[in-house]
Amino acid sequence: MKLMLTLLLSIGAMLSAPLSYAQQMTIAAASSLRPTLDRVVAAYKSEYPQHDIVIIYGASGRLTAQILNGAPFDFFMSADMDFPRRLADEGAAATEPQVYAKGRIALWSFNVDASAMTLQDLGAERIGRVAIAQPTVAPYGQRAREAMQAVGVWDDVEDKLVFGENISQVAQMAQSGAADVGIIALSLVRQPELAARGYTVIDAALHQPLEQGYVVTRRGADNAVAATFTQFLSTPAAQAVFRDNGFDVDD
Incomplete structure (x- = not known):
């Protein structure tokens, strides 16, 4: 049994x-x-x-x-x-x-009012570091590069760039002040910890979908x-x- x-x-x-x-x-x-x-x-x-x-x-x-x-x-x-x-x-x-x-990308900053910014403003002297995701591994970084190239500001910004391995790291860099401005996912900008600050949604026509x-x-x-x-x-x-x-x- x-x-x-x-x-x-x-x-x-x-x-x-x-x-x-x-x-x-x-x-x-x-x-x-x-x-x-x-x-x-x-x-x-x-x-x-x-x-x-x-x-x-x-x-x-x-x-x-x-x-x-x-x-x-x-x-x-x-x-x-x-x-x-x-x-x-x-x-x-x-x-x-x-x-x-x-997805969509947006300009966001803890230090300045990003709601009044354009991509061209990233080349201004008052803007120091600009954070984007690493284009070789992160599609949001690829689209950020494409958008800056489309408006002719890439050459002015390239030396200012700091890279996050992924888009969440880019948001953290912008939040902490490690970068003056970040080009990050609108989906992150819409979250409560970031939504209180102003932002600008980047025209989707400036980059590949x-x-x-x-x-x-x-x-x-x-x-x-x-x-x-x-x-x-x-x-x-x-x-x-x-x-x-x-x-x-x-x-």
Whole structure:
């Protein structure tokens, strides 16, 4: 009898293990999504309370490299479409890249009134350091460079630039005074800790669109949470969270 009970418990444990795994997911997400994605996940969990989601934030390029090197991420939400396409091209994605929202960039400062500023003002002598995300790994940094080049101020500002590895670091640099002005994500500017200061949204026509995409990674191909979360991203509830936090979404 004791042997039979032990056998039944062992079988039960083996049957429940895959189900338990399927209730968990790890998302690698661009720093521009903090804390927006936390709120999207909270809305998701109100419908799927049994699902456990962990979010790892970082620069999209760094996260892409980690996924290609075997990092245990089931889902990737980038700040652009190029990095998800790279994962798909290299066989590291289980789905085709899809756009979930479009980002915007803005001028923000703790030291000066950024609401009265333009990109051309960044070249003025009164402005010292200008913080942007590292363009080689962070799409928001790429778009900041494109916008400055478009208005002809890049050459005047290049020597003033200080770089954050991701857009959250850029916001911290501007907040701390390590930079006089930061070009950061509108989604961060809209958060309470920054929203009290003035800001200027940069014309989207000055840079390539900040279409932000996601893929389910090869590791997450059979993950039930990844499948339901993919569907949730297109719901009115998720889109409302993105919109309220400064992203553009398709209606």
